[in-house]
Amino acid sequence: MNTLFGEKKAEAKKIVFTSVDQYPEAPISLGTTLSNFTGDWRTFMPVVNEDKCVKCYICWKFCPEPAIYIKPDGYVAIDYDYCKGCGICANECPTNAITMEKEEK
Amino acid sequence: MEIPESIKKRLTLPAEEHFYAGHTACQGCGASLGLRYVLKAYGRKTIVTIPACCSTIIAGAWPYNTLDAPLFHTAFATTGAVISGIEAGLKAQGYKVKGEDGVMVVGWAGDGGTADIGLQALSGFLERGHDAVYIMYDNEAYMNTGIQRSGSTPYGAWTTNTPGGKRHFLEKRHKKKVIDIVIAHEIPYAATASVAYPEDFIRKLKKAQKTPGPSFIQLFAPCPTGWRSPTDKSIEIARMAVQTAYFPLFEYENGKYKINMPNPKKEPKPIEEFLKLQGRFKYMTKEDIEILQGWVNHEWEKLKKLAEVFG
């Protein structure tokens, strides 16, 4: 699976309770935020140009989500389910291999 | 997805990720990056305490947890006290706390929760010498409540309760030097760090882990929403804060000061380089900028002197 969180992401699900009996006794968490796809916050989407990418991983380093992952071939890719489109990756990329493009929705 | 070993070697940060995506931080949030780095450094054998702040939300609304580590949400003023209690509770039950294989007890609080309402609890924590790490992520205002000034807000900054306008009413107080207050407690290890320099930050986190007793790191973490800055500029702004010596990176270790960045032998960049990237400073007059530059110069000289005398 092409994502940073792999199986965890696949297993993540929304937890919604319809009866008080389903709630835990104390307010403790029951899952991760991986079920929350924040990709729809995005206006501009980062697009990676592998021809320019030098595999420095600066974009990976500075992604606040994190939504950038490293593929087996060493190039980076973006998990658009989570990427909010902040543009830090594009701004920090030393070779301008990432561009922010208006997203068709 | 597992990163290939050949690539892992080339990464400048730990490959392991213990900070889940899907969190609800604003676009370009410096604080969320900071949390990501903390968990990279310490892994999941870490108990994190977060008081009221943006990270309360970032870390996940019930029933979700953004952290792949135990997390206790607590009241605004209490970070220092709660981590003291967690450390005591762990020790009482025979856990090793801090050190390479110990449980890491981490307080993660904003500047308001540290410089203002949580200052007393912070002081108590430092003074008593608990084995825990307190990280103040500094975005220079109460961002979670909607951008109000804190003790850590710099001179000249617009906030919603120090608004710039026709009558020119801006923040007229200089940034509170929380790190200096912390150092006055003469704890074993204190440092400043920036999300623009994660390798440096993680090195400092590791040092804090190895050093027995309380450690404190003040982490500069831009907030595009509150700073009225473009979301893609967060790292650039944080870098500029260091390069202008507005927020120099240094360490205080066993009584000795060490400046990491910028280079003390070189003239820092003018403060305007930092200010111009952010809308919050747009109401500042030329005189205001001079006043702020004067403060930066004074503090920078002071730090250099400290590093020279107690280096």
Place this chain on the structure above:
Amino acid sequence: MAEYKPIKKVVSGNYAAAYAALHARVQVVAAYPITPQTSIIEKIAEFIANGEADIQYVPVESEHSAMAACIGASATGARVFTATAAQGLALMHEMLHWASGARLPIVMVNANRALAPPWSVWDEQTDSLSQRDTGWLQFYAENNQEVYDGVLMAFKVAEDKRVSLPAMVIESAFILSHTYDVVEMIPQELVDEFLPPRDPLYTLTDFDNPISVGALATPNDYYEFRYKEAMAMERAKKVIKEVGKEFGERFGRDYSQMIETYRTDDAEIVFMGMGSLMGTVKEAVDLLRKEGYKVGAAKVRWFRPFPKEELYELAKEVPAIAVVDRNFSFGQEGILFNESKGVLFNTDARPLMKDYIVGLGGRDFTVNDVRAIAKDMKKTLEKGRVEEEVVWYHLKR
């Protein structure tokens, strides 16, 4: 079960509390000094200094931090104890909610003390009663023995998974805290049998399955957690009675009643109140009985959860109840009186009820005062109606 041979000691209420904490094998104590609580923590510090106790002691910089540190420690699964009074309790207020909301069974002794201004260090219950909505169980001790027993029972009730809520054991400033009295202590191995190590509802130390505690809950979820807490408090009544009964079976002092009644069977007038003043009331009841008054006493041991059912059982048999409130809610009346009346509203129990505000700020409340109240109450009974509902009994007129 080993045979129970009590160890009798002459100790202050504060020392009784400290010994109880020691015998309960508390693991963490975080506290801040305040008169008249201080000697509890001093005594515990002395236990530690003498090597009699293995306790992580956190001398914090405020009561707000004291409760915060207790909360942190309790969330790791440790057994946690603290103590405070008045101003300190008020400063803790925010964190009291936190402890109960996070369902942490911390036990705290509060030495009832009047709130300033004007400054006072003397007895009054308004400090603890104004925390009645924080989700803490509240046990009011009549004497030093009940302070000791109360702390041990409070841990057992609070830590019961059906409850998992914090508990406050309340003693009177000086009248108990600094008064030396004979206390029967329980040998350690028998305390251990009664109170096994804590088995927490959750802990922060499960690193393989990490949880967050207390995250933001939206209007869609918050409500259910409050209901859960309300039900836990309701279940606490049953647990209190079970634990109180077990305590009686093991150690001879039965606490299965949340309201302890004294000579109420044929009583026309029952004095109802909480804490140390009820000792004086019982003494007065004996004297007044000899003088021909048909009087009895009802001591409310647990104010939270409020023993509604027991109060109803009492009220339906008794023509008149004189509530002695060492507390006051401004804009209303004495707090026990107020709550008691409320409990009876939808029942067929309709005793004449009057509220006597007594002993605020440590004003001494004596046998003669109880006699005067009995006389006044008798007049009310003869008239068959309550004319003056709230009486500021000691007021200089």
Place this chain on the structure above:
Amino acid sequence: MIEIRFHGRGGQGAVTAANILASAAFKSGKYVQAFPFFGVERRGAPVTAFTRIDDKPIRIKTQIYEPDVVVVLDPSLLDTVDVTAGLKDGGIVIVNTEKSKEEVLEKLKKKPAKLALVDATTIALEILGLPITNTAILGAVAKATGIVDLKYVQEAIKETFSGTLGEKNAKAAEEAFNKTVVYEL
């Protein structure tokens, strides 16, 4: 029930005396209660402390208004405090003083049934090297009232003060016991 009131000055140990007396009585099988007047007195100010002794558990939680016994640790208090206030008929007054019976009686507003005098200060200075009279005076209490045996007083003293300090204080009590003069009035 016997109710005893101690008058002293802050720092002289009146409260400790009340507690030790209670412990001693407890050792002889009694129920006891001991407490200070709940004030905020500092060192040197007049202080009051109380002990109740009974054959059955003591429930009453009020201050003592009508004592059976009054113990005065500091003779100068006779001039400033009405030490016999509320003293029961048939009551006993015990005073640490070097003055004569007549001189003391002149200062008392109410004549007790029994007056016991001892120069506890001199005894304390000789044995302890300090003018702290709270343990010595308990010897006088044992002698004048018979409420409690001297040996229990000494045991209770040794439990309160460990080691040589306990031994010395116990000796002071014994010395005072022997030197106390009791007048039936």
